[in-house]
Structures are given as structure tokens and as C-alpha cells.
Amino acid sequence: MDVARKTFCEGRTLGISQFAFSPPTSSGKGLACRYCKTSAFLVYKDGPV
Numbered sequence: 001m002d003v004a005r006k007t008f009c010e011g012r013t014l015g016i017s018q019f020a021f022s023p024p025t026s027s028g029k030g031l032a033c034r035y036c037k038t039s040a041f042l043v044y045k046d047g048p049v
Helices: 002-007 026-036
Strands: none
């Protein structure tokens, strides 16, 4: 995930609070919480914006 944050936008590193996850499973939610150090992490929304 660190590599994705550092290479997503050339010349800029996304902050952890700017990193979004696909809708997680329960295991994925645990991983995201640990990585972001919060339970309030970003999740992509399915459907039209």
C-alpha cells in the first residue's frame, strides 16, 4: 500500500487519509483499520458519483 501511495501521482505521495480501499471484507476492514490507524478510512462507492 505504501508503494501505491508513493507512485499513484508522479512527484507526490498520497497521505494515508487520501488512500481509498475497495469495499472490504471483515478481514480487509481489519487490515485497513490497522494501516490507517483509524476505523474512519475511505472506501470506494459503487455506482454513479
